[in-house]
Amino acid sequence: MRDAWRFLDYKSDGLYMDSNGKIASGHKFYRESQKKLTKAQRKWKNKKIGSKNYEKQKLRIARIYRHTANQRFDYLHKLSTEIANQYDIVCVENLNMKFWNRYINRKMLLCIRKCGRDCCLA
Numbered sequence: 378m379r380d381a382w383r384f385l386d387y388k389s390d391g392l393y394m395d396s397n398g399k400i401a402s403g404h405k406f407y408r409e410s411q412k413k414l415t416k417a418q419r420k421w422k423n424k425k426i427g428s429k430n431y432e433k434q435k436l437r438i439a440r441i442y443r444h445t446a447n448q449r450f451d452y453l454h455k456l457s458t459e460i461a462n463q464y465d466i467v468c469v470e471n472l473n474m475k476f477w478n479r480y481i482n483r484k485m486l487l488c489i490r491k492c493g494r495d496c497c498l499a
Contacts, residue, residue, distance in 0.1 A: 382466040392456070401456065406448040414441045 384396040392403035417438045424431035460467055 381464070382468065383460070383464045384468045385460075385470065404449075404452055406445050406452070410441055410445045414438065414445075417441060 385393045392401040394400045417434065421431070421434040421438060424434055
């Protein structure tokens with residue numbers, strides 16, 4: 378049986394909080410792949426610019442970024458599908474994240490972006 382409606386609010390230490398108090402945690406895909414990415418970037422900086430190995434290492438880094446982005450989009454898609462199937466009406470808090478960029482410190486901003494909140498409602 379589907380519920381009639383649900384409100385979703387932004388939560389800084391999670392993805393969202395609904396009107397019943399349920400908190401959805403945002404999975405940290407970027408932080409999981411950060412060690413692998415750092416190692417790949419360190420290898421890349423020592424390659425000669427323009428060489429074949431430089432280009433191959435550049436592609437390896439791009440693959441890590443793409444894999445992280447795909448994980449994030451897949452998680453958000455599954456979560457949004459679950460919400461859409463469970464409720465008839467979903468109301469979402471409208472936040473201007475570009476405005477927040479000026480007032481949030483860099484560490485907090487990185488956390489917000491890497492959890493996929495920029496693409497959540499796109």
